[in-house]
Amino acid sequence: KKRGNIYLSGAGPSAWHEEYPVAKGKRQSPVDINTNKTKFDPKLAADPLTIRFSDSCCQSIVNTGISFQVTSNGAGCELSGGPLDSTYQFAQFHAHWGAYLKTTGSEHTVDGVSYPAELHLVHWNTKYDDFKDAVDKPDGLAVIAVFFKRGKEHPGFGKIQDLFSKIPAKGAKVNIDFEFNPGLLMPPDSENYWTYLGSLTTPPLYESVTWIVMKEPLEVSVEQIAILRTLLWETPNGVSQMYNNFRPPVPLRDRVIRASFG
Ligand SMILES: NS(=O)(=O)c1ccc(C(=O)NCc2cccc(O)c2)cc1
Numbered sequence: 001k002k003r004g005n006i007y008l009s010g011a012g013p014s015a016w017h018e019e020y021p022v023a024k025g026k027r028q029s030p031v032d033i034n035t036n037k038t039k040f041d042p043k044l045a046a047d048p049l050t051i052r053f054s055d056s057c058c059q060s061i062v063n064t065g066i067s068f069q070v071t072s073n074g075a076g077c078e079l080s081g082g083p084l085d086s087t088y089q090f091a092q093f094h095a096h097w098g099a100y101l102k103t104t105g106s107e108h109t110v111d112g113v114s115y116p117a118e119l120h121l122v123h124w125n126t127k128y129d130d131f132k133d134a135v136d137k138p139d140g141l142a143v144i145a146v147f148f149k150r151g152k153e154h155p156g157f158g159k160i161q162d163l164f165s166k167i168p169a170k171g172a173k174v175n176i177d178f179e180f181n182p183g184l185l186m187p188p189d190s191e192n193y194w195t196y197l198g199s200l201t202t203p204p205l206y207e208s209v210t211w212i213v214m215k216e217p218l219e220v221s222v223e224q225i226a227i228l229r230t231l232l233w234e235t236p237n238g239v240s241q242m243y244n245n246f247r248p249p250v251p252l253r254d255r256v257i258r259a260s261f262g
């Protein structure tokens with residue numbers, strides 16, 4: 001059996017704890033954001049999140065076997081302020097999405113409601129030497145999550161999707177030889193966000209992520225949501241379209257999700 005597909009081999013996410021006991025840990029992700037239980041923190045508004053991206057930081061795109069991943073050298077792309085006590089450098093972005101005609105697909109949910117897809121912009125704490133050193137530290141990573149909703153087309157994201165046909169299989173990688181500023185993928189309003197301490201949402205599920213979940217979704221067209229599923233992955237029954245590459249929400253446990261807005 002192809003064990004390669006972590007979502008489709010065995011019982012999927014509900015079985016991850018067998019190999020990764022931390023899956024049942026105290027600060028796992030994703031979670032449901034119950035907006036009646038979030039807490040406005042004026043400190044987050046007092047020290048605004050500073051998100052800097054550049055035109056020249058995206059170098060290549062790879063099929064990781066569970067998503068696409070646009071990899072960056074981080075040049076000029078840094079995150080600080082808000083909940084963060086140091087500067088984090090941009091490493092990569094990828095996404096998670098659902099199936100045809102389904103509403104599920106995002107990893108985080110808001111009052112129990114899923115979005116059709118969720119983008120993750122991954123940053124690592126520059127107090128550590130590099131990403132690999134930061135990835136398993138409690139303050140090692142900061143990930144910006146942006147929900148996708150169906151609406152008008154997003155030409156910028158379309159430029160990335162135009163490359164999907166060049167990365168048909170796990171491990172396939174092509175250079176990005178045009179300028180692409182990941183800032184294009186931020187929603188119009190990126191001041192309003194929720195933040196909490198969590199984890200990687202795929203094995204090894206390290207509890208190393210400060211999550212910054214944008215309240216406002218980004219609009220992409222219904223066709224663009226469908227194009228996500230033209231990426232391919234290995235399944236126990238052979239190569240097929242990639243979809244449902246999301247972990248469902250896990251218990252919040254003893255955590256409070258803070259809001260940057262009242
Ligand atoms: N979906 S997520 O944003 O939580 C996420 C971000 C990054 C990663 C990741 O980098 N995985 C590969 C990895 C894991 C451990 C050590 C490494 O050097 C790389 C996984 C999940």
Ligand SMILES: [Zn+2]
Pocket residue numbers: 094095096120201
């Ligand atoms: Zn992710």
